[in-house]
Amino acid sequence: MMHFPIKRRVAVVGAGMTLYRRRLQETTKEMVFHAVKMALDSAGLTIKDVDAVVGGSAPDLFDGIHMKGENVITEAGGALKPYLRNFTGGTTGVSQQINAWSIVASGLADVCISVSWEKMSPCHPHPQYAFWTIFDRIIERPLGVNLVWIFALEMNRYMHKHNIKKEDIALVAVKNKANALDHPCAQLPAKITVEDVLNSPVMCWPVQRLDISPPSDGASAVIFASEDVAKKITDTPVWVIGVGRCEDTTYWMNRDLYFPYYAYYAGQQAYSMAHIHNPRKEIDVFEIYDPFDYKELHHMEGLRLCGKGEAPKLTREGVTQRDGDMPVNPSGGLMGVGNPIAAGGGMKVCEIFWQLRKEAGKRQVKKDATVGLAHAWGELMQGSSVLIMKV
Amino acid sequence: MSLDKISNPEAIKHWTDVIPPEYVYTVGVAGERFFREIKENGRIMGTKCSKCGYIYLPPRIYCEKCFDYIDEWVDVGLKGRVYAYTVTYLDVDGSPLDKPIIFAVIKFDGVYGGLIHRLGEVEPEKVCIGMVVEAVFKDKAERKGSINDIKYFKPSD
Numbered sequence: 001m002m003h004f005p006i007k008r009r010v011a012v013v014g015a016g017m018t019l020y021r022r023r024l025q026e027t028t029k030e031m032v033f034h035a036v037k038m039a040l041d042s043a044g045l046t047i048k049d050v051d052a053v054v055g056g057s058a059p060d061l062f063d064g065i066h067m068k069g070e071n072v073i074t075e076a077g078g079a080l081k082p083y084l085r086n087f088t089g090g091t092t093g094v095s096q097q098i099n100a101w102s103i104v105a106s107g108l109a110d111v112c113i114s115v116s117w118e119k120m121s122p123c124h125p126h127p128q129y130a131f132w133t134i135f136d137r138i139i140e141r142p143l144g145v146n147l148v149w150i151f152a153l154e155m156n157r158y159m160h161k162h163n164i165k166k167e168d169i170a171l172v173a174v175k176n177k178a179n180a181l182d183h184p185c186a187q188l189p190a191k192i193t194v195e196d197v198l199n200s201p202v203m204c205w206p207v208q209r210l211d212i213s214p215p216s217d218g219a220s221a222v223i224f225a226s227e228d229v230a231k232k233i234t235d236t237p238v239w240v241i242g243v244g245r246c247e248d249t250t251y252w253m254n255r256d257l258y259f260p261y262y263a264y265y266a267g268q269q270a271y272s273m274a275h276i277h278n279p280r281k282e283i284d285v286f287e288i289y290d291p292f293d294y295k296e297l298h299h300m301e302g303l304r305l306c307g308k309g310e311a312p313k314l315t316r317e318g319v320t321q322r323d324g325d326m327p328v329n330p331s332g333g334l335m336g337v338g339n340p341i342a343a344g345g346g347m348k349v350c351e352i353f354w355q356l357r358k359e360a361g362k363r364q365v366k367k368d369a370t371v372g373l374a375h376a377w378g379e380l381m382q383g384s385s386v387l388i389m390k391v
Numbered sequence: 392m393s394l395d396k397i398s399n400p401e402a403i404k405h406w407t408d409v410i411p412p413e414y415v416y417t418v419g420v421a422g423e424r425f426f427r428e429i430k431e432n433g434r435i436m437g438t439k440c441s442k443c444g445y446i447y448l449p450p451r452i453y454c455e456k457c458f459d460y461i462d463e464w465v466d467v468g469l470k471g472r473v474y475a476y477t478v479t480y481l482d483v484d485g486s487p488l489d490k491p492i493i494f495a496v497i498k499f500d501g502v503y504g505g506l507i508h509r510l511g512e513v514e515p516e517k518v519c520i521g522m523v524v525e526a527v528f529k530d531k532a533e534r535k536g537s538i539n540d541i542k543y544f545k546p547s548d
Contacts, residue, residue, distance in 0.1 A: 160520050
């Protein structure tokens with residue numbers, strides 16, 4: 001692996017997000033404006049202070065606006081400035097932060113705002129129809145494939161390989177939806193039990209209704225600044241100390257399905273850059289991509305927070321609770337806060353920023369968190385991106 | 392902030408539209424031969440890299456391992472093993488299906504990759520990972536050169 005010297009240190013200095021809901025009245029542009037404005041206000045900046053803008057949003061088919069990245073340039077604050085869109089499916093919300101970080105680290109800009117959004121509700125009768133079109137047109141789509149299948153197949157393989165019970169996986173849904181009760185933007189906060197999950201309708205076995213996150217509308221934004229500028233903006237800049245990205249083959253039938261190598265390699269890159277040897281010991285708080293409950297476990301293993309097949313045990317023992325030794329998804333995650341694809345990952349970066357600044361209110365983790373990790377997963381179900389931050 | 396939950400899209404001013412293009416897709420160079428073999432000969436064919444020996448299914452005209460072209464075709468047979476499966480109870484609109492459909496990732500011995508397809512002539516509770524299954528084709532006259540020329544895979548010895 002190559003190691004290039006990083007030119008400049010970069011910090012996150014502001015964050016904001018809209019409510020996450022199944023359907024918002026606000027247009028795509030209005031949502032983006034809200035998130036950008038909140039992030040600017042939180043940092044005490046105006047749009048004039050911003051040198052460059054990164055927009056992140058996944059398929060155009062959700063919003064139903066072709067070239068939707070360009071559609072929001074004005075509301076993102078990017079008019080007459082360098083603007084770049086990241087378009088990497090579910091990883092977008094974390095991958096785009098790496099774009100924004102690199103724009104500042106390289107010296108191209110001192111302040112870069114990075115806004116994530118997804119407005120899934122315009123896609124009728126259901127956003128599922130947009131997901132449907134990502135599959136191979138000749139081998140998979142004629143079978144009537146839909147998105148949930150793939151996860152059902154992967155979850156089935158993961159459970160089989162490690163002899164994991166649905167009861168253990170359901171604990172993730174219970175934890176995350178409960179955590180979301182303390183998130184003011186959350187779409188599906190709930191006090192539920194393992195039995196509720198196990199008794200919810202079966203969609204594609206082993207995936208049941210309460211194993212899955214919802215489609216959502218929402219936007220979030222964070223602001224990156226170079227070291228000297230960050231120190232003028234705030235007394236508590238949150239430094240980016242590691243970034244990583246990796247994609248596995250697009251041919252999902254060539255992947256083993258039970259271990260996410262893409263998460264492993266993305267994690268290794270970020271750990272290497274951050275000089276982290278034992279992530280479980282050296283990182284205090286985690287936001288891990290959880291569009292399905294089993295995916296939190298799957299990714300914990302990929303990110304080396306435990307051995308293969310061991311994540312359910314840690315969950316059962318309460319280690320990943322907010323007051324546990326290794327809190328995972330204190331925000332409530334996608335399962336509880338909602339899953340506006342790119343903004344789902346963006347929300348996770350916001351949460352780590354708030355956790356490390358001790359600004360998470362009732363969601364604040366018990367331990368004194370100084371290092372946090374945000375992870376997103378997606379593309380054609382084969383990629384991961386990782387961002388590690390430190391106060 | 393004015394954002395709030397709106398559960399009924401009819402309750403707010405809105406408009407509907409479509410994005411008009413339709414698309415015509417080719418099945419590609421590898422797909423042409425793959426589907427022709429299924430339609431005319433009832434065979435499942437992969438391609439084999441002469442350098443590294445990887446057999447690809449679905450077939451490709453290039454090897455992802457050594458990054459060279461492939462032109463050797465091999466018959467992978469009709470029998471594979473269930474690698475993972477799901478039983479789907481809802482259609483794409485979320486409505487219950489009359490009868491659950493079983494879908495599986497089917498891997499063939501010695502082959503890199505595999506096929507995703509339906510399982511038939513078996514009840515969901517009898518399916519297990521590792522079971523041997525065999526392709527069941529439509530009658531030749533009904534075959535169109537599509538993945539659906541295979542009706543399903545059924546349990547086999």
